Amino acid sequence: MPDQRMPTLFVSHGSPMLPLEPGSAGPMLQALGHALPRPEIILAFSPHWMARQPILGTSTRPATLHDFGGFDRALYALQYPAPGAPQWAARIEALLREAGWGVHEDPQRGLDHGVWSPLRLMLPQADIPVMPLAMPWPLDAALAYRLGAALAPLTEQGVLLFGTGSLTHNLHEFHPSARTDDPPAAYVQAFVEWMRGMIDRGDTPALLDYRRRAPHAARAHPTDEHLLPLFWALGAAGEGATPRHHAGGVHYGNLSMDAWEFVSA
Template sequence: MDAYTRLPTLFLSHGSPMLAVEDTPAGRFLDALGAGLPWPKAVVVASAHYAAEAPALGAAVRPRTVHDFGGFPGPLYRIEYPAPGAPDLAERIAALLAEAGLPARLHEDRGLDHGVWVPLRRMYPEATVPVVPLAVMPHGDAAAHRALGRALAPLRDEGVLVVGSGGFVHNLGDLDWARRDGPLADWAGEFADWMRAALAAGDWPALLDWRRRAPHARRAHPTAEHLMPLFVALGAAGDAPAVRTLHRSHEFGTLALDAFAFD
């Protein structure tokens, strides 16, 4: 096996699909992020926008770019991100998941949803790094997603970057379009601060029980799929990872765009 530098795992908040093209703090952060990491041989992205009842992986040779959103400017729908797939890696991951008692399905026709291609387009604009999408499970809890991530931990030593792409605070129903750059709503800020403190303290039991313990949890995440990629990335980093805050910004009062590395 080739020798690789052990990679961190990442949680990235992808916010609006406009992150792909707008000049924002989150966008500029992602522009610099790829160059600041060891170059990966492939990227596995657990995306909030790929949902399955049980573990699932995209195994397309040439995954299409999926524009899974509506109501945005026309040019956004013409963007293509022609990164190659990695069917062999998808099979390797499926084997790791099976060893962990988590058998996975391979979807050979799965494209790259915007939770995958929007951040990767800014990190790796050349679209040369192979990509494997990984599903989140809407009915699975934080512990289930951490277990999913744990099965991926060997990939860190194989040159594979494991990314969770979601949203740190993600409530579309309460968006305040008049405060693009204003502060987070009080309740959103209280939830984000609780999560940041728990991550910094390594309080994994509290984090896994976030629905009951975090303030305003159900308002911060009316549905949980945007937070579950965090637990995949956390699990893939091992039992007691160091947590590094890479970025903080926010939009429209209810979208916190924090990003973290787990080593």
């Protein structure tokens, strides 16, 4: 058994180009990976795998999925050959069922780019087993929080609950000529500052109601699937968790790359 409780994480993965254009997020993710206690496994929750109810990827050797199109050909050669963790499925499924969630297994499922692209920077050795968890859909912030809370006991068993999404995610405003170091849009700055303030204050009700309360919420997230892993990580950490902010800058003017580590009380 581990000698310390694992934190929970929310990491922004931004664009599929992150492995080739890490920008200011690259050093942050590398430092975060070095600072983390070594987990037994990583349970990854990404908006790039959705299903009607939770599904666990139980492959012994999950494939690196290049689930995008029209990007630099070099991206399609990249691999993240982490082992899987099917031996953990039963205990994870038991927690989900106890909380009222149906759950299935997919022994063929690989790792989508939302999972492997930041892990490739954080943990390049790819020697820690990774198990993906499908995002049940439809889902909202409160349900994502509840789903994370159901999995909280895993943090005492050496499991790193790894939520990956984007703190802002409006691809309608992404311009092909944009650069990772373009100045951030004003609405992005306002939304990020509000989110950070609420996280620092531990104001869970405000965060779960962000679509009504946060400035420019609908512009920062026309749909909110990329922010839901943040609430999942918050729910797993529980009330009173200490947030540790990791600044990743803003890519292409509108993709905030910040990350948070939540240490349970």
